[in-house]
Structures are given as C-alpha cells and as structure tokens.
Amino acid sequence: MLARPLTAGLRAGIPSIASATLKQSSTRTFATSRSLLAQTLLVLEHKKGTIAAGSLVAATAASKIGGDVDALIVGNSDLDPAVEAATKISGLKKVHVAKDAKYDHLFAEPLAPLIKSVVEKGNYTHVFAGHSAIGRDVMARASALLDVSQISDIIAVESEDTFQRPIYAGNALLTVKSNDKVKVITVRGTAFEKAATDGGNGEKAEVAAVDGSAPTSFIEEKINQSSRPDLATAPRVVSGGRALKSGENFVTYIEPLADALKAAVGASRAAVDAGYADNALQVGQTGKIIAPELYVAVGISGAIQHLAGMKDSKTIVAINKDADAPIFQIADLGLVADLYDAVPELTEKVK
Known part of the structure; x- marks a missing residue:
C-alpha cells in the first residue's frame, strides 16, 4: 500500500x-x-x-x-x-x-x-x-x-x-x-x-454453507434495555465526564437533561473507567464514534481520544468550569460554569 x-x-x-x-x-x-x-x-x-x-x-x-x-x-x-x-x-x-x-x-x-x-x-x-x-x-x-x-x-x-x-x-x-x-x-x-x-x-x-466451524460457542447475550435512543444512531447525545464524580451524579444530572432533550446518554473513557457509566456508553477512539446533530459535553475536558469519537457532530455544546479545557476549542457553544449549577438550570429551561 x-x-x-x-x-x-x-x-x-x-x-x-x-x-x-x-x-x-x-x-x-x-x-x-x-x-x-x-x-x-x-x-x-x-x-x-x-x-x-x-x-x-x-x-x-x-x-x-x-x-x-x-x-x-x-x-x-x-x-x-x-x-x-x-x-x-x-x-x-x-x-x-x-x-x-x-x-x-x-x-x-x-x-x-x-x-x-x-x-x-x-x-x-x-x-x-x-x-x-x-x-x-x-x-x-x-x-x-x-x-x-x-x-x-x-x-x-x-x-x-x-x-x-x-x-x-x-x-x-x-x-x-x-x-x-x-x-x-x-x-x-x-x-x-x-x-x-x-x-x-x-x-x-x-449460497451453500462451507466448511469452517467456530472454536467458540454462543452462551448468552445480555442487553441493557433503555427507552432512550441508541447512542450509535441518536440525533442528540448528552455525555458526562470524570467531573461528575460518581455514578449517582450521572443519574442525577446527565440522565434528566438527556431525557429533556430526548437524547442518548454517553460518557468519556475517564467516566467509564471510574465506574460512573457503563462501558457501552463510552464515546471516543476506543468507544463509539458518533456524529449526532447535537452533542452536549458535560464535565468533559476534551482529550484527543474523546474528540476522535465526536468531533464530526454538527453542533457541539460544552459545559465545564475550566475555561482552558480543550473541549472549548472545538465547541460551537461553550459555557464556563459549575455543572452542578448549570445542568439543573438548563434541564428546567429545556423542559
């Protein structure tokens, strides 16, 4: 090549x-x-x-x-x-x-x-x-x-x-x-x-089957059922990062905003590794690569591995209290604020 x-x-x-x-x-x-x-x-x-x-x-x-x-x-x-x-x-x-x-x-x-x-x-x-x-x-x-x-x-x-x-x-x-x-x-x-x-x-x-058998066998498939849109194809996505500090905060802050926007829920690798969100929700180079109409990044600094998974989104909104966070360099709209104050207010306004 x-x-x-x-x-x-x-x-x-x-x-x-x-x-x-x-x-x-x-x-x-x-x-x-x-x-x-x-x-x-x-x-x-x-x-x-x-x-x-x-x-x-x-x-x-x-x-x-x-x-x-x-x-x-x-x-x-x-x-x-x-x-x-x-x-x-x-x-x-x-x-x-x-x-x-x-x-x-x-x-x-x-x-x-x-x-x-x-x-x-x-x-x-x-x-x-x-x-x-x-x-x-x-x-x-x-x-x-x-x-x-x-x-x-x-x-x-x-x-x-x-x-x-x-x-x-x-x-x-x-x-x-x-x-x-x-x-x-x-x-x-x-x-x-x-x-x-x-x-x-x-x-x-x-077409006739050909010789070739799998040394592995299927045991079971466990699927997380959700009423929210599928992350891979959703037109809107709300993602949370390590700044959420716990899985409980993910439920308290990220999920209500996602529901208000009729959006899928995503997460950075840092949030997934910390156990705040399921691995299936990871967005980034080693997770899902998506391109929704709207991507809301909450408490995500914007490591290049994460940007690789969502940089093609049509509109990127970032909420982070660090004004120098790399995510603001690609965001179409940015809010420098504490997510614990900004997200509940935004959720109520969206509702």
Missing part, C-alpha cells in the same frame, strides 16, 4: 499533524483503476430481522466504486425478514443468502471462509462491511484468507483503488492506494449517508 501526504483538515484548535507520509511495500501487482468492471460484495449485519445501520452506510460507500454491488447475508433464525429487507436496499443487484445455524451469531471463524468462497466464485474485486465489532473481526480474517491487506475505517472513496481513512486518533487523514487484487474494506459508520431501505429489487441467490 502507498500513502500520499495529506494535510489534516479538522476543526481549528485541535493539535494537528501537518502531513503524514507512510509507505508500505507490497509485492502484489494487481493494479486497478475506476471502471464499470468492478464487482463489489457487501457483507450485511442484521439483528431481529433488521439490517444494521452500519451496513447501510457501507452500502452507500460501496456504490461509489462503480459497477455492480451484491450483498451477502447469513444466519438461521430471524433470517427471512432480514433477507426481505436486504433485497429492498437501493442499489443492490443480487443478495447471496447462506442459511445455517453456525452463521447465527456472525462468528468470524465460519463466516470468513464463506466470504472467501463467494468472492472467488463471483470474481469480486471489492468486499465492504461496516466498521463495527463484527465487521472488524470478520473482515480481518477474510482478508487473511484472501491474502490481501485490509483497509480499515474509511471515510471517503476517491477511486476504485484509493481511499481515505483517519489516523492518529483522527488527527490526520491518510490517503491509501491499494494494488491488491481484492480490496477488503470496512467503513466508518458516520462517514456516509445510509442507503435507502426501499426501492431496491435485489435478486435472491442461495
């Missing part, structure tokens, strides 16, 4: 790296250029008959390659409604369906050999998936089986073989050109619009 220098283009105030020049040697010689001969396979995630939002974003990215875009969907229980939903996704020509109990939980060990088989039989030049926990796991193994390098977490498609991805906690952008015969790509869930879930007429095609 080759990487061209590219000046970081983030909001003013974030320490940035002016350019990054990286070079990785490659012995493969399958150079490509943008053409209608590209054939793209989109690996779909689904749950309870619904296609994952990250897969719909990946579908939009895949459509920018040119050529036909087909999908692969697997599972056993709840598969039929997911297949019907997949055939209606705009832009898909064909939907490959593999029904087997070993695909039910999308484990990488059985799914990666299936992807390799479908890619080779269909002569696909690109494989796309969302940059989710499942996508990162499955695509890494699939790329190894295909003997190619994975291109992770892209935010732009420049051409059939050239892509953009963030590096250094989002502080610089890297332009990657791949000469691999198959490009295996994961797409950041906030980088593109979701593909339309109606208007499509994809053709269903049955």
Whole structure:
C-alpha cells in the first residue's frame, strides 16, 4: 500500500499533524483503476430481522466504486425478514443468502471462509462491511484468507483503488492506494449517508454453507434495555465526564437533561473507567464514534481520544468550569460554569 501526504483538515484548535507520509511495500501487482468492471460484495449485519445501520452506510460507500454491488447475508433464525429487507436496499443487484445455524451469531471463524468462497466464485474485486465489532473481526480474517491487506475505517472513496481513512486518533487523514487484487474494506459508520431501505429489487441467490466451524460457542447475550435512543444512531447525545464524580451524579444530572432533550446518554473513557457509566456508553477512539446533530459535553475536558469519537457532530455544546479545557476549542457553544449549577438550570429551561 502507498500513502500520499495529506494535510489534516479538522476543526481549528485541535493539535494537528501537518502531513503524514507512510509507505508500505507490497509485492502484489494487481493494479486497478475506476471502471464499470468492478464487482463489489457487501457483507450485511442484521439483528431481529433488521439490517444494521452500519451496513447501510457501507452500502452507500460501496456504490461509489462503480459497477455492480451484491450483498451477502447469513444466519438461521430471524433470517427471512432480514433477507426481505436486504433485497429492498437501493442499489443492490443480487443478495447471496447462506442459511445455517453456525452463521447465527456472525462468528468470524465460519463466516470468513464463506466470504472467501463467494468472492472467488463471483470474481469480486471489492468486499465492504461496516466498521463495527463484527465487521472488524470478520473482515480481518477474510482478508487473511484472501491474502490481501485490509483497509480499515474509511471515510471517503476517491477511486476504485484509493481511499481515505483517519489516523492518529483522527488527527490526520491518510490517503491509501491499494494494488491488491481484492480490496477488503470496512467503513466508518458516520462517514456516509445510509442507503435507502426501499426501492431496491435485489435478486435472491442461495449460497451453500462451507466448511469452517467456530472454536467458540454462543452462551448468552445480555442487553441493557433503555427507552432512550441508541447512542450509535441518536440525533442528540448528552455525555458526562470524570467531573461528575460518581455514578449517582450521572443519574442525577446527565440522565434528566438527556431525557429533556430526548437524547442518548454517553460518557468519556475517564467516566467509564471510574465506574460512573457503563462501558457501552463510552464515546471516543476506543468507544463509539458518533456524529449526532447535537452533542452536549458535560464535565468533559476534551482529550484527543474523546474528540476522535465526536468531533464530526454538527453542533457541539460544552459545559465545564475550566475555561482552558480543550473541549472549548472545538465547541460551537461553550459555557464556563459549575455543572452542578448549570445542568439543573438548563434541564428546567429545556423542559
């Protein structure tokens, strides 16, 4: 892979790296250029008959390659409604369906050999998936089986073989050109619009399961039920930081404001590590990367790792008693105040 220098283009105030020049040697010689001969396979995630939002974003990215875009969907229980939903996704020509109990939980060990088989039989030049926990796991193994390098977490498609991805906690952008015969790509869930879930007429095609069993087994899944919007897709998010000092204060100050705004609840890594909030609520480089319409940061200083997870928010509001906190450098609106006074007042005014 080759990487061209590219000046970081983030909001003013974030320490940035002016350019990054990286070079990785490659012995493969399958150079490509943008053409209608590209054939793209989109690996779909689904749950309870619904296609994952990250897969719909990946579908939009895949459509920018040119050529036909087909999908692969697997599972056993709840598969039929997911297949019907997949055939209606705009832009898909064909939907490959593999029904087997070993695909039910999308484990990488059985799914990666299936992807390799479908890619080779269909002569696909690109494989796309969302940059989710499942996508990162499955695509890494699939790329190894295909003997190619994975291109992770892209935010732009420049051409059939050239892509953009963030590096250094989002502080610089890297332009990657791949000469691999198959490009295996994961797409950041906030980088593109979701593909339309109606208007499509994809053709269903049955695919036989291939050998490959998981050395792990599914035991149980515990899901925190909440009436609030899902953090990954919510249009509004209220996040709390270490300044909350306790989990009780998170409930007392953050949750009422989130409820008043009909927003999801988030947290910084410092708050999660301190036990104030559940790990599933973490926003940042090692948590969820989100881009809501409104992001309210309460008692969050603004470490670069946290900014990497929310800097693409349309409007950022910060409340912090430290006027020099880095979060104010990217905030659209900032309030220098003690959160214990400001948040209850703001909550009442919002109500």
